[in-house]
Amino acid sequence: MKWTQALLDYKNYLKIERGLSENSISNYALDVQKLSDYLTEHKIEVSPIAIDQEAVQQFIYEIAKNVNPRSQARIISGLKGFFNYLVFEDYREDNPMDLIETPKIGRKLPDTLSVDEINELIKAIDLSKSEGERNRAILETLYGCGLRVSELINLKLSDLYFDEDFIKVTGKGNKQRFVPISDVNQKYIFIYKNEVRVHQNIQKEHEDYLFLNRRGKQLTRAMIFTIVKQLAEKIGLHKTISPHTFRHSFATHLLENGADLRAIQQMLGHESITTTEIYMHVNRSQLAKVLKEFHPRK
DSSP states (O other): OOHHHHHHHHHHHHHHTSOOOHHHHHHHHHHHHHHHHHHHHTTOOOOTTTOOHHHHHHHHHHHHTTSOHHHHHHHHHHHHHHHHHHHHTTSOSSOTTTTOOOOOOOOOOOOOOOHHHHHHHHHTSOTTSTTHHHHHHHHHHHHHHTOOHHHHHTOBGGGEETTTTEEEEEOGGGOEEEEEOOHHHHHHHHHHHHHTGGGSOOOGGGTTBSSBOTTSSBOOHHHHHHHHHHHHHHTTOOSOOOHHHHHHHHHHHHHHTTOOHHHHHHHHTOSSHHHHTHHHHHTHHHHHHHHHHHOTTO
8 A cells, every 4th residue: 555545535534424524634744744845755654554753753753853742732633643544544553653652732721812812803893884793703713602613614504503592613623512692693694694695605515614815705714813803903902912812812701700611511512521621720710710609718
């Protein structure tokens, strides 16, 4: 089996069996491609089935010179997944990554925005422009529902259940969940949908997508990043933010106001509660306040 064929089969497995998004598949494939390119560059002729721990270890040593521990850990994790797939499909009997240690990295706490900063960003939107109402609805939805950027751009008209105050969100691995949506958030989506979107010349294959570009097509991830970046620059915000920052802020502000961690987990679509627990670390001061308020020995 050649690397090109193994990688193609792996990508099909991730898409069909695992149900991963195109973005996730590309990231996993890139890790394997880096190993394949390394072998080619160093004239090491070995197949995915025959490669041993020593050859993989040499590759890890090489990339460690050029990437930070976090990136190194991600590549190692990606390769473990690839070789686990080969074992699962009976191409190999062992995983050459099993004894390779992942570098220890500190837990990176997510950046967040204050409520005032979020309000400033939204107020900075120029509503006189055709895309203004759309951009306001986008930011309100990112923050109001805690969506990932991929979930936002794939949100459809048929996913809006405003009579029940919910939207249906398709997350990682095509897993669907229902997320509550506030009256305020619904109002701004309604304005965009009925006063702006309705007048667009919409491409047939994009008719059900909620947020569209000027050409009547589904928005891209890059466009959402650009919108957020330009607004941050406009108000002189010195934090480095992205669409994901609104998701982190959503969870942090809910926790600060007393929301249950399990409820936050369900709204964010985290498979494990341990992923959601990172917000407990962000909010140490609030925990101290809870202790003083509710402990019998206060």
